[in-house]
Amino acid sequence: MQTEEIRAVVGRLGALVAEHYVFPETGQEVADRLAAATADGRYDELREPERLAERVTDDLQIGNHDKHLRLRFHRDGLPDEADPIAEEAHWRRRAALDAGGMARVERLDGNIGLLEIRPLLYAPTHAGPAVTAAMTLLASTDALLLDLRRCLGGSPDQVAFVCSHLVDADDAVHLNDLVTPADGTTRQFWTSPYVPGPRFGGSKPIWVLTSSVTFSGAEELSYNLQQLGRAVIVGERTGGGAHPRRGFKLHEQLEATISVQRAMNPVSRTNWEGTGVTPDVDVPADQAFAEAYRRAAEHVLCLPSDPERNTVTDEARTVLGAEVVAG
Template sequence: MFIERLVCLGCCCIALSVNAQQGLPTREVAKAVDSAAALLRRHYVFADKGEKIARHLEEKYKAGAFRQVADWKTFDSLGTAILRNFSQDGHLYLRYNPDKVTKIRSQQQPQGIDDFFHSQKTREQNYGFREVKILNGNTGYIKMDQINISDESLPVLQAAMTLVSRTNALIIDLRDNGGGGSEIKPVLESYFLPAALPLLEFYSRTGNKEIDSSIVLPAGQPYQGALYILLNKGTASAAEAFAYVLQAQHRAKIVGQPSAGAANHNEYFVVNNEVFISISESAPALPGTQQNWERTGVQPDIVTAPGEELNEVLKIVEKKK
């Protein structure tokens, strides 16, 4: 009987030992949290806020938030929720992607820029231009799934704008457009604004400031008709920037629901062999102010129920005839 009890106790000890070893090693999780916190302190666009975010992450770890994390995918989901709930920064996240970590380390694609602007997938997606057409009443319509402006995509943008150039009104549909960017200055904005107009001022961690201004178009003339931009909660980043600038310049009416509220610009940094972190390194604002759409989103001039954005604009255009 005594021996049987010893055997059973031994089995329980073995089972407990196995359970304790399930998931990621505690030491590796601690190192990952330390690494992420150090990167936040070093790179976040606002030093004081970066310190607070880093400290919050460390406090959550000490309180047991990462106890018995099953794998690095679970770690990235949990860590991202902690970071975003505290910072309200949509560009701040952890991501499990060993292949991407390797690319970042090799500096082949440190920010994913070449991959985004010039990949075969990007070409197959027509650089984000989903639809370009003329609706009834001589109203132009451009549906963009992403903002992808480069020397390579410029002919597509020019062709789209040429097609709609003689319309009375133009609708640019940015619903569920997650953003992107431009390699060649704010060309898209320049199709609707005079040249040399300051649009956004970018603040960096070092305190440097850069101003993006509209440019003289490489081809064609600025569009002169009425402009409407459709947004929803899936509209983010560079798509928000476009809408925000045109609204601030009183050049477009924004229709739909408040956008995602992801204004800051991010960079990628290696946490460990499995995980990288996206950190906001610069923040845009209207020139001479600190106003942007981070957290709040771009607010529509005309609020509609989801799915009713286009119908609402068409009603407005019809009434103006």
Template sequence: MKTISIFLLFISSAYSIYSQNLSANQVREITEKIPILISDRYVFLEKGSEISKQFQINLSPNKYVKYTNPDSLAQVLTKDIREISNDGHLYVSVKKNLSSTEEPLEWEEIERKDEIEKNFGFTKIQILEGNIGYVKIVEFMHPKRSFPTAVAAMKMVEETKALIIDLRNNSGGYPGIMEYILNHYFEGPPEHLHTTYFADEKSTDKTYTSDLIHGKLMINKPLYVLINSKTGSAAEYFAYTLQAFDKAIIVGENSAGAAHMNDFFDLPHDFKISISVAAPINAKTNKNWELTGVIPDYKTESNRALEKTLDLLK
């Protein structure tokens, strides 16, 4: 489940386009393409068609032509599309202006810099009192570059009595490291975890466990995963999967509810729209966490989740 939204963050903040407002005709050209793309590209074709029809109702009275400022137009389009769809992955964005002294950076350069600053996502690894392992992961970063750090982190806590993985404020990332950690809690032949359905409703992709670990299995080690309302995407996948397969106890707040996978499509005049193009369905529950979020086994305020978990371990 690749979190393509990382790319948009970099792209949308990196390039210069508008120094003036849009004309009414430009606004129409932008908005008229939106329902076509949603109808063609949304993961569930029937729902995409319904979203498209509802959005076209908004277009009929020329509702958007007064929003000539690019940022204002993107904001109101996002608000309306999300109200119609109840899908947080549907949104419109516009590229930002740079000052005359700034140089645009490629998203890969920004990503690599971020990985170094965040220790490839593993910002804290501790052995707490009572031989309890604690691993804080702020993002699941590029698997090829992050893999040695992930191996070292899991090796450090493999002799602990129990493990706490803290995914609070982890908005997701790439799947590879998340899947590597999952492998520590499954043994035997590959086990089917999820089936991902794509927009054409004809192709699917099944995800299985593997025996790829460098260290010991942790199948008999109690595992607690901390989440909050800002835990999203691949981090939710991790927590939801472990909970569904009875491998972990989840503590904290309901997560963000961002199960769908998105991609980005060009709109006229350098606008872009994010659309849900795929959806993972868990092999055990036959559903996912879209909108509902991952529901903790023990609900508590985000800032008390670690304290609550340590109490449970006692």
């Protein structure tokens, strides 16, 4: 990149932040800071887009620590958000390659379900059938482990769709609000009375696995279930990004990601921005599965005897430890 192109990219970025950032005063402060840095030549020598993205992102997040506010480098390029056909094709292709985000669907020993979602909660228009397929396989399990340790975010509509499978059909549950200061609007998200397949339902226990990598939409899914008392969070405090973002293409490999809304949970009346979702059971991420599985197995072992249900096998008991054997 040449100096003129670098300055044009940063200038456009500053204008977008001033126009769209969720907190207008902060957005103008950020834009002014970028303009001053550009005038001082702070970015002129950063000929490689990746290096430019790193330094500008550091400057964007000074003071606000908003991890959604970034100049993001895409090695393989990115579609133009102004071209909806190309953008739709991009996301549909990504969702297909990632199995709609349903990275692992398994029925563990003890009739315990495991659903790992990564890398993203793709929009229902792209990945709704994948969620339906996963939940069809898991609906009859006696407990569920929802692994979000490597989930980086995604669609709030998909969050609501997943949550709809984890409550009863006759429950209308208010999950989250997204407030857009720019136009003063608020969009509410509720569970749906209809899903196209079976539900796991609202009574069987759920453990959600988290890590410091768990971010954005994955945090919302964790936070929603925690605030509703629907799940126990096991693992690490999450990344702390509660401001949904919008992307703008500034260069073939550079995208401005700008926070344009703020989440408002109807139970807590706040969100997880900057703090992350606090786990109910605080353990290192690499121990979260074993801890959650142990708890789920203890639950299953206390259920009434049923010859149709697989019990926890000797192999699983060995993995889980003596306390499960004793149970």
